[in-house]
Amino acid sequence: MVRLSSLPVHVRWEVYPVQHETASRVYYGGSYMEESDWWEKKQKRSLFNEFKYMAVEILFIRGLFKENRTLWLVSFPFHFGLYLMVAAFLLLMLNAVLALFVEGSIFIKPLDTLIIIAGWSGIVLGNIGCAGLLYRRLSDPELRNYSSFTDYFNIMFIFIFFLSALISILAGDPFFEGAKAYATGLITMGSSFNGYVPGSSISGTVSIISASLLAVYIPLTHMSHMFMKYFLYHSVKWDDAPNLKGGPVEKAIIKNLKLKPTWKASHIGADGRKSWLDIASEAPEEKS
Amino acid sequence: MKPSDISRKSECLCHVEPADLTPLPFPYEDYNDRTITALKPDKIKSIESSLDDTVAVGIPKPAGEEEEKAFVERFLAGLKKLFEKENNWTFLQPLILSMEHCAKCQTCSQACPVYEMSGGKDIYRPIFRAEVLRRIYRKYIKPGGKISARLTGDIDLNWTTIARLAELSYRCTLCRRCATVCPVGVDNGLINHEIRKLFSQEMGIAPKEIHDKGSVLQLSKGSSTGMIPLAARDSVEFIEEEMEEITGCKVNIPWDVEGADILLLHNAGEMLAWPENVGAFAIIFQAAGISWTLSSEAVGYDAVNYGLWYDDVQFSRVAVRHADIARRLRVKKIVMGECGHAHKALTVIADRLLTGDLNIPRESAMVTLDNIISSGKLKLDPMRNNFPVTLHDPCNIVRSMGIVEPQRRILRKIAPLFREMTPHGVDNYCCGGGSGFAIMSGYNFSEWRTLLSSRKKFLQILDAFSGEPEDMPKYVCAPCSNCKGSIRDIISYYDAEERSRIYYGGLVELIVNAMTDMKKPIISFGGEPSWA
Ligand code: SF4
Ligand code: SF4
Numbered sequence: 031m032v033r034l035s036s037l038p039v040h041v042r043w044e045v046y047p048v049q050h051e052t053a054s055r056v057y058y059g060g061s062y063m064e065e066s067d068w069w070e071k072k073q074k075r076s077l078f079n080e081f082k083y084m085a086v087e088i089l090f091i092r093g094l095f096k097e098n099r100t101l102w103l104v105s106f107p108f109h110f111g112l113y114l115m116v117a118a119f120l121l122l123m124l125n126a127v128l129a130l131f132v133e134g135s136i137f138i139k140p141l142d143t144l145i146i147i148a149g150w151s152g153i154v155l156g157n158i159g160c161a162g163l164l165y166r167r168l169s170d171p172e173l174r175n176y177s178s179f180t181d182y183f184n185i186m187f188i189f190i191f192f193l194s195a196l197i198s199i200l201a202g203d204p205f206f207e208g209a210k211a212y213a214t215g216l217i218t219m220g221s222s223f224n225g226y227v228p229g230s231s232i233s234g235t236v237s238i239i240s241a242s243l244l245a246v247y248i249p250l251t252h253m254s255h256m257f258m259k260y261f262l263y264h265s266v267k268w269d270d271a272p273n274l275k276g277g278p279v280e281k282a283i284i285k286n287l288k289l290k291p292t293w294k295a296s297h298i299g300a301d302g303r304k305s306w307l308d309i310a311s312e313a314p315e316e317k318s
Numbered sequence: 319m320k321p322s323d324i325s326r327k328s329e330c331l332c333h334v335e336p337a338d339l340t341p342l343p344f345p346y347e348d349y350n351d352r353t354i355t356a357l358k359p360d361k362i363k364s365i366e367s368s369l370d371d372t373v374a375v376g377i378p379k380p381a382g383e384e385e386e387k388a389f390v391e392r393f394l395a396g397l398k399k400l401f402e403k404e405n406n407w408t409f410l411q412p413l414i415l416s417m418e419h420c421a422k423c424q425t426c427s428q429a430c431p432v433y434e435m436s437g438g439k440d441i442y443r444p445i446f447r448a449e450v451l452r453r454i455y456r457k458y459i460k461p462g463g464k465i466s467a468r469l470t471g472d473i474d475l476n477w478t479t480i481a482r483l484a485e486l487s488y489r490c491t492l493c494r495r496c497a498t499v500c501p502v503g504v505d506n507g508l509i510n511h512e513i514r515k516l517f518s519q520e521m522g523i524a525p526k527e528i529h530d531k532g533s534v535l536q537l538s539k540g541s542s543t544g545m546i547p548l549a550a551r552d553s554v555e556f557i558e559e560e561m562e563e564i565t566g567c568k569v570n571i572p573w574d575v576e577g578a579d580i581l582l583l584h585n586a587g588e589m590l591a592w593p594e595n596v597g598a599f600a601i602i603f604q605a606a607g608i609s610w611t612l613s614s615e616a617v618g619y620d621a622v623n624y625g626l627w628y629d630d631v632q633f634s635r636v637a638v639r640h641a642d643i644a645r646r647l648r649v650k651k652i653v654m655g656e657c658g659h660a661h662k663a664l665t666v667i668a669d670r671l672l673t674g675d676l677n678i679p680r681e682s683a684m685v686t687l688d689n690i691i692s693s694g695k696l697k698l699d700p701m702r703n704n705f706p707v708t709l710h711d712p713c714n715i716v717r718s719m720g721i722v723e724p725q726r727r728i729l730r731k732i733a734p735l736f737r738e739m740t741p742h743g744v745d746n747y748c749c750g751g752g753s754g755f756a757i758m759s760g761y762n763f764s765e766w767r768t769l770l771s772s773r774k775k776f777l778q779i780l781d782a783f784s785g786e787p788e789d790m791p792k793y794v795c796a797p798c799s800n801c802k803g804s805i806r807d808i809i810s811y812y813d814a815e816e817r818s819r820i821y822y823g824g825l826v827e828l829i830v831n832a833m834t835d836m837k838k839p840i841i842s843f844g845g846e847p848s849w850a
Contacts, residue, residue: 034414037411038403038407040412041408041667042670043667046717046719046720058743059717059722060720063719063721066685066686067679098501175320176321176445176449258415259502262503265415266412267503267505273670279670280674283670284673291631294520295522297632298519310634310638
C-alpha cells in the first residue's frame with residue numbers, strides 16, 4: 031500500500047460505469063464527457079455515490095453475485111465470515127476495555143450479545159465458505175488449472191482457523207469466554223492469563239494462533255484483494271479526473287515527463303539521457 | 319490446458335474445428351462448417367506459427383541457440399522495465415494492481431467474446447496470457463522466484479513461450495469487457511496491452527500493419543493510409559464534388575482556418591473508404607453554421623493513433639502532433655470524428671500527457687452532433703430513415719469513455735425504426751476489429767477475425783434485426799471507422815447484404831439522410847436510393 035501511494039500518476043484508463051458520476055449517468059454508464067464544453071462547467075460528481083457502491087461491493091461481493099452466482103454462493107460466506115471475525119475481534123477488544131476501565135458499564139451486555147452473534151455467524155459462514163471454495167477449486171477444472179499450491183494453502187490456512195474456532199465453541203465455549211479472556215490479556219499485556227480461562231483448549235489456542243498469523247499473512251498475499259479492491263476501483267477503474275490547466279494532475283505529469291526511459295527498440299530512440307518529453311516531441315527518422 | 323502449457327512442444331497449441339464455433343442461425347447455417355483456411359506451409363516455415371490456426375505478428379524463427387538465448391534475455395529485460403517508473407510511469411500502478419490481485423475466479427472468461435465464440439478454447443481465456451506473464455514475472459524477475467515458482471505456479475521460459483505470447487497478445491481486441499465484470503477490478507485487457515508494449519518498445523516486435531505501415535507511416539508521411547498532405551486535399555476536393563452529385567447540396571470543406579471554433583479530426587481512412595462520412599460532417603456543420611476547419615498539415619488530417627494499442631512512445635508522438643497542430647491553428651476545441659480509438663487516444667489517454675497550451679479541449683463528435691440536433695438548427699424528416707437501424711457501440715467511445723446517450727438521443731429523433739442490440743451501451747460487444755484487428759489481414763488473420771472475434775457482433779446484429787422483413791433494407795450504424803471496417807467484412811464474408819439486406823454506415827450519414835434540405839438521399843442500399 032505504501033509502494034502504491036508513492037507511484038507516479040498514471041494515464042487514465044477508466045472503464046464505465048464510473049460510480050462517482052451522477053446517479054442518472056451511473057444508471058447507463060455515462061460520463062461527464064457526454065456534455066458539450068464540460069471543461070467550462072462545474073462537475074456534479076459525487077464521491078459519496080462511489081463509497082456507497084464500494085461498501086456493498088466489498089461487503090457483499092456484488093460483482094460476483096451478478097456475474098458468477100455459483101461461485102458467489104461459496105465466496106460470499108467465505109469473505110463475509112472473515113469480515114464478521116474482524117468485527118467480532120473489534121467487539122472483543124471494546125468489551126475488554128469497558129470491562130477493565132468502566133465499572134458496571136451498561137454496554138457490556140449488548141456487547142456480549144453482539145460478540146456471540148458476530149462470532150457464531152462468522153464461524154459458521156467461514157466454515158461453509160472454506161469447504162465450498164476448496165471443493166470448487168478441486169472439482170472444477172476451470173479453477174483447478176489455475177490453482178497453485180499457494181492457493182490451496184491459503185484456503186487451508188483459513189479453514190484451520192475457522193475449524194478450530196468452531197470446535198472450541200462447540201466443545202464448551204459457546205459464549206466466547208476464552209476469546210474475551212484473550213482480548214483482556216492483549217490489553218493488559220498478558221496479566222489476565224494468570225486467572226482461570228473457561229474454554230481454554232487446544233482448539234482455542236490453535237484458533238488464536240492461526241488468527242494472529244493470518245492477520246500478518248493476508249496482507250502479504252493476493253488475498254489482500256479484499257481491501258485492495260478499493261485501489262483497483264478508485265485509482266484505476268474509476269479514475270477519470272481530468273487534467274485541468276495548472277492543477278495537481280498537470281504538475282504530476284510535468285514531473286513524469288522528465289523521467290528518462292531506456293527502452294531498447296530502435297524506433298524509440300531512447301539513450302537514457304533523453305526524457306519522455308524529448309522523445310515524445312521528436313519523431314526520429316524511420317524507414318517505412 | 320494450463321498456462322504452463324504455452325511452453326509445450328507442439329505444432330499447433332490450439333486448433334479450432336468448425337463444430338467448436340458458436341453456431342450461426344438461419345439463413346447462415348451453411349457457414350457452420352467453415353473454419354479458418356489452413357496456413358500455407360511454405361509461407362510459415364520460417365516464422366512462429368505454433369499457437370493456433372493463424373498468424374498476426376509472424377516472428378522469424380531463430381537461427382540458432384545464441385539467438386534464442388538473446389531473445390529470451392531481451393524479453394526479460396523488457397519485462398523488468400514494465401515495472402519501472404522511468405520506463406512505464408504511464409501504466410505502472412494499474413499494471414501492478416492487476417498483476418497482484420487476480421483471484422483466478424474465471425468470471426472474466428464468460429464475458430470475453432473471443433473465448434465464448436471459440437467454444438471455450440483455453441488459450442483465449444482473458445486470464446491465460448495474464449497468468450503466463452504473471453508466472454514469468456514472478457519466477458524470473460522477482461527475487462527468489464525460481465524457488466517460489468513451485469508454490470505459486472511454475473512455467474518454462476524458452477523462445478517458443480515468448481514468441482507464442484507475442485502472438486497471443488494479438489488475439490485479444492482490448493475491448494475490456496472482461497475488466498468490467500471482474501469482481502476484484504483486475505483488467506486483463508490492460509495486461510495484454512502491456513505485453514504488446516513490451517514487445518514493441520523493447521524488442522521492436524509488432525504487426526507491420528500497425529507499426530511499419532501504421533504509426534511509422536503516419537509520423538513520416540502524414541497518415542497511416544500513406545496519404546501525403548497534397549493527396550488529402552485532393553481527396554477532400556473530390557468529396558466536395560461527390561457530395562453535390564449525390565445529395566444536390568453544395569458543400570465547402572474549410573482547410574487550415576486559424577481561430578476556428580473547431581478543428582475536426584477524421585480518421586483519414588474515411589476519406590478513402592467512406593468519403594460520404596467526411597462529406598456528411600461538412601454538410602451538417604455548414605448547415606448548422608459552425609465555425610470549423612480541417613488541418614492539411616501532415617498528421618493533422620489523420621486522427622488515428624495506433625500507438626494506443628501497442629506502444630506508448632509512438633502514441634505520445636502522434637498525440638503531441640495532433641495537439642500542437644490545434645495549438646498553432648488556435649482553435650477553441652478539437653472534435654473527434656467517427657473514430658473510436660482516436661477518441662480514446664486523444665481525449666482520455668493523452669489527457670495525462672498534454673500540458674500547458676497543448677492541453678486543448680477535446681470533444682466527441684457524438685456530443686457536438688447531439689448539440690446541433692437539439693438546437694433545432696437542422697430541419698429533419700425522420701421518415702426519410704424509415705428502415706430498421708441498429709447501433710453498434712464502439713468500445714473506445716462507450717465502455718472506455720462513457721459516451722453512451724448523445725448518439726442515442728440523435729437516433730431517437732431521426733430513426734423511427736431504431737432497434738437496440740442486446741446487450742448494448744457499456745455492455746455491448748466489440749466489433750471484433752478492435753486494437754488493430756480491423757486493419758490486420760496478413761496470412762489468414764482476417765478470416766480468424768471474421769470467424770472468431772467478430773462472430774459475436776454478427777450474432778448481435780442478426781438478433782437486433784430478427785423479426786424484420788427479410789427484403790427490407792437494414793442499417794447498422796457504426797460511428798467508428800475501425801468498427802465499420804470489420805462490420806463491412808462481416809457483411810461481405812457472410813453474404814449478409816444478399817441474404818438479409820444488411821447494410822452499414824456512420825451516424826452522420828443518417829443525419830444528412832433525414833435533412834429536408836437534401837434533394838437526394840445520401841444513403842442508398844445496393845444502388846437503390848433510401849428515399850425518393
Ligand atoms: S481477472 Fe478478475 S474475473 Fe478474471 S480470474 Fe482474475 S479475479 Fe477473476
Ligand atoms: S479485452 Fe476483450 S477480447 Fe481481450 S480478453 Fe478481455 S474480453 Fe477478451
